[in-house]
Amino acid sequence: MNLLHPSSWKNYELLDSGNFEKLERFGKVTLIRPEPQAIWEPVLSESEWIKQAYAHFTREQKDHYRFGEEVKGGWNKLKPTQDHWQIEYQYQTLNLNLRLALTGFGHVGLFPEQGSNWNFIYDTITSWKTKKSRVLNLFAYTGAASVVARAAGAEVTHVDASRPGLNWANQNMQLNQLSDIRWVYEDALKFVKREVKRGNKYNGIIMDPPPYGRGPEGEKWTLQEKLNELIQLSSQLLEPTPSFFILSMYAAGLSSLVGLNVVRTHFPHVAPTSGELFLKSKTGRDLPMGTFLRFNR
Numbered sequence: 179m180n181l182l183h184p185s186s187w188k189n190y191e192l193l194d195s196g197n198f199e200k201l202e203r204f205g206k207v208t209l210i211r212p213e214p215q216a217i218w219e220p221v222l223s224e225s226e227w228i229k230q231a232y233a234h235f236t237r238e239q240k241d242h243y244r245f246g247e248e249v250k251g252g253w254n255k256l257k258p259t260q261d262h263w264q265i266e267y268q269y270q271t272l273n274l275n276l277r278l279a280l281t282g283f284g285h286v287g288l289f290p291e292q293g294s295n296w297n298f299i300y301d302t303i304t305s306w307k308t309k310k311s312r313v314l315n316l317f318a319y320t321g322a323a324s325v326v327a328r329a330a331g332a333e334v335t336h337v338d339a340s341r342p343g344l345n346w347a348n349q350n351m352q353l354n355q356l357s358d359i360r361w362v363y364e365d366a367l368k369f370v371k372r373e374v375k376r377g378n379k380y381n382g383i384i385m386d387p388p389p390y391g392r393g394p395e396g397e398k399w400t401l402q403e404k405l406n407e408l409i410q411l412s413s414q415l416l417e418p419t420p421s422f423f424i425l426s427m428y429a430a431g432l433s434s435l436v437g438l439n440v441v442r443t444h445f446p447h448v449a450p451t452s453g454e455l456f457l458k459s460k461t462g463r464d465l466p467m468g469t470f471l472r473f474n475r
Contacts, residue, residue, distance in 0.1 A: 179434060180453030182470060184293025186269045192290075192457040193230065195465050196220030201227050204278055204286060205265045210234040211284055212251075213465065221461035232259040235284040253280050264353070267293065267322075272300050272329060275353045276322055277346065287320045287346055291455040291467035292386070295424050296326045302422045302474050303330035303382065313382035314373075314415065316366040316408075321347025321359070323384050323424075328356050332382065337362040337369050339393045365393025367404055370411045379417050386426040401427065406440050413444040419475050423448075426455065428468030437471045448473045 184190075193201040193208065195216040202209055210231045220227070228234075237251025262279035265288070274296070278286045303311060313327040313334045320343055324336040328351065336359050338344055344361050351359050362369060366387070387408070391399040409425075416423060423445070425437050438452045452471040456464050 180451055181456055182294045182453060183456050183458045183464070184291055184297075185458075186267070186293055186297060187290060188268065189265050190290045190293075192459045192465055194220050194222045194227065194461045195459060195463055200465060201231065202290075203230075204288070204290075205263060207232050207259055207263060207278075209280075209286070211286075212237055215466055216463075218463060221463060228256060232257045233280060235280075237284060251284060252282070253284075267296070269293075269297050269300060272296075272326065274322070274326065274329070275350075276320075276325075277349050277353060279346075288322065289319070289386075289467075291457055292322065292426065294455065295384075295426065295470065295472065296323060298424065298472060298474075299323060299326050299382070299384070299422070300330050302420075303327060303332050306381075306420045308381075308420060311381040311420070312379070313384065314380040316370070316383070316385040317387050318347065318384075319343055319386065321350045323386075324359055325350050325354050325356060327382065327384075328359055329354060333358070333360075335360045335362060335380075337364060337366050339363070339365055339391065339397075363394060365395070365397040365399070367399065367408055367411075368393065368397060370408060370415065374411050374414050378415065380415050381417050381420055382422045382424075383412050383416055384424045385412070386428075389428070401432070405437075406443070409440050410444045416445075422472065422474035423450075424470070424472040426468060426470050432469065434469035434471065437469055441471055441473075445473070448475060 189205045191203040196219045200213040208230045234254045267274040311332045313332040315324045318336045318338045328334045389401045434452045450473040455467045
């Protein structure tokens with residue numbers, strides 16, 4: 179199993195974790211947020227966490243939540259800070275600017291562990307000799323991966339079932355002086371089914387499906403029930419070559435072998451790389467952040 183962490187970050191740090199929380203620095207803003215996998219005790223003292231943090235988000239549930247889902251909780255500001263700011267991410271010739279915000283559900287608009295996948299997307303697309311490539315980003319959240327693919331020169335279709343998420347992604351596109359990302363407000367599985375019927379093809383498919391969720395028309399999504407169908411349909415959308423595929427999953431209890439077996443079923447002639455994503459901690463308590471699988475050809 180491969181362990182992958184985003185080594186290119188300069189403006190993000192995991193400072194400590196424990197007691198079901200994490201202490202993180204996003205640029206100049208340090209936050210305390212829930213983390214259900216941090217079942218150990220923190221290294222730094224509680225007073226040190228409070229000293230460093232600008233705001234602390236607490237909620238009753240210990241589960242992982244994706245964009246737009248209701249939670250019980252809120253931010254307690256410990257120091258004066260703005261509700262939104264920007265962060266930079268640099269990799270080779272990629273200079274990415276992303277909008278962050280203190281949202282009502284505890285997220286800030288960024289999954290920092292995805293930095294490794296951003297590098298992979300950028301390297302893959304820029305290495306292709308073709309002048310035109312098409313990338314599909316499903317469950318695309320606030321669009322960091324969409325912006326990276328567009329910056330690398332691809333035509334990008336960004337699909338998400340949250341209007342606030344689409345608006346946020348559009349802001350991220352504009353922050354990076356880019357244009358012409360195609361925004362699709364729809365249930366991801368329903369969109370993929372229609373694309374298969376249309377005979378459309380993509381050179382890259384990116385997906386980070388939540389454990390569960392709802393589409394715009396109340397469509398129910400459950401990862402364990404729908405993933406196999408989604409991957410099967412995606413295999414019909416992906417060009418033979420040049421192409422790449424990325425699957426990320428944050429679902430407690432699901433091994434990286436789950437994604438590997440599903441992908442091998444529907445892409446029998448590829449050799450994927452798979453394993454765990456993690457955030458490297460300054461205190462040595464590295465934090466698991468779900469599984470990944472990817473390949474290019």
